[in-house]
Structures are given as C-alpha cells and as structure tokens.
Amino acid sequence: ETGVTQTPRHLVMGMTNKKSLKCEQHLGHNAMYWYKQSAKKPLELMFVYSLEERVENNSVPSRFSPECPNSSHLFLHLHTLQPEDSALYLCASSNALAYNEQFFGPGTRLTVL
Amino acid sequence: AQSVTQPDIHITVSEGASLELRCNYSYGATPYLFWYVQSPGQGLQLLLKYFSGDTLVQGIKGFEAEFKRSQSSFNLRKPSVHWSDAAEYFCAVAHSGGYQKVTFGTGTKLQVIP
Numbered sequence: 001e002t003g004v005t006q007t008p009r010h011l012v013m014g015m016t017n018k019k020s021l022k023c024e025q026h027l028g029h030n031a032m033y034w035y036k037q038s039a040k041k042p043l044e045l046m047f048v049y050s051l052e053e054r055v056e057n058n059s060v061p062s063r064f065s066p067e068c069p070n071s072s073h074l075f076l077h078l079h080t081l082q083p084e085d086s087a088l089y090l091c092a093s094s095n096a097l098a099y100n101e102q103f104f105g106p107g108t109r110l111t112v113l
Numbered sequence: 114a115q116s117v118t119q120p121d122i123h124i125t126v127s128e129g130a131s132l133e134l135r136c137n138y139s140y141g142a143t144p145y146l147f148w149y150v151q152s153p154g155q156g157l158q159l160l161l162k163y164f165s166g167d168t169l170v171q172g173i174k175g176f177e178a179e180f181k182r183s184q185s186s187f188n189l190r191k192p193s194v195h196w197s198d199a200a201e202y203f204c205a206v207a208h209s210g211g212y213q214k215v216t217f218g219t220g221t222k223l224q225v226i227p
Contacts, residue, residue, distance in 0.1 A: 004156070006156075038164050040219075040220065041219070042117075042216075042217050042220075043203070043217040045214070045215070048214070056214065066130045090156055090157070092156075092157075100162075101147055101159045102159040102215060103157050103159070104149075104156035104158070106154075106155050106156045107154075107155070107156050108156070
C-alpha cells in the first residue's frame, strides 16, 4: 500500500448504529487530519493530530470521536449520527515538522439513514 | 483569520482552449498556497504549491500558478485543456506552523466540452 488509504470506501448506517472509519498513511508523516466534505460547502477541518496529540477540534459534535493510536493510523468513531452527517469524510497526513502539503486519502462516503 | 475565495463555482471550456481559475486569499503574513484537484469520488491531489521564491510555480499535468502579493491572488492556469482535466479544483491557504491548518476555497468545477 502506498500513500493514504481509507476504509471503508462507502458506509451506510442507521442513526442508532456505531461504526468506525479507518485511515492509514504509509508516508512516514506525523500529523493526521479528518475533514468533512459536504455538497456546496468548503472542506471542514474536523480534527488534527500532530505527533499523536490532538491539537485541533473544530467544534465537532461529540457523536464524532477521533482516535490516533500511533502516527500511521487514525480512526473516526461514529455513534448516533444524524442525516445531516452524510458526507464524504477525508483523511489527510503531512509532516508536522516541516512546511509541506497534505496528502489525502480517497475518502469514505457516509450515508446516514 | 485566513480565508480563500474562488469566485467561479462552475467553468466550461472547450478542449484545447486555455484555462484560468481564480483564487483570492486573505492572510496577514506570507501565505503558503496550494491548488488541489478532485475527481469524482476521489480524494484531493496536489497540483502545485507556493511557499516562497519564484512567484510562478509549475505543477503536475501542465498546470502553473502565479502568486501576486499585490492582488492577493494565486490563479491557476493551463494553456491547453484536455478532457481528462474535468474535475473540481480547490485553492487553499495555510498558516505557518508545525502542522498545517489549511483553509480551502469552495472549489471550481471544470467542465470540458469537445
């Protein structure tokens, strides 16, 4: 595997379900990000982990819970979501100790029924 | 706070024609600027970036962008568009710091007609 991978690519869940999104980066980076991309809205930064420490939490509802067990893996745990949470969830990674770009995964298309 | 404006939501060009996508940013210091492209159902791929130095930067797939500080702009250009360039394009600005806190524009969707 190369770059940034995300699983699953598609997820349909009910409002009472609990599910998790997984992101893995194979680039040796030490910062990882979750973004939400909804139709007709700019990408919304949700969470940032830098050197395995959460450094950003942009007023995200508590039904979204991130986890970063190591610098290569990032999870987004989902529970009791709402239909308006349906979106493309993108993971990205970068080098926290240098100025460079973020590398994105292909995203997970989430539909909440 | 930093912000990015992409005034064109949708652009249609003919294959072989030139392309310019506009981007204006608001940021108090020297910005770090990016253009990303997103094909349907895919993540974002970096086309090019500007950190410092030469204000005309070359990217992948024949794209270039010019940083104009006086106009707070970072427009993306391509001299001859191919049908495979049809996608959504995002301009982004980042602040200085360790990890990248990036602000994205709302995107410009490019349609290419034969």
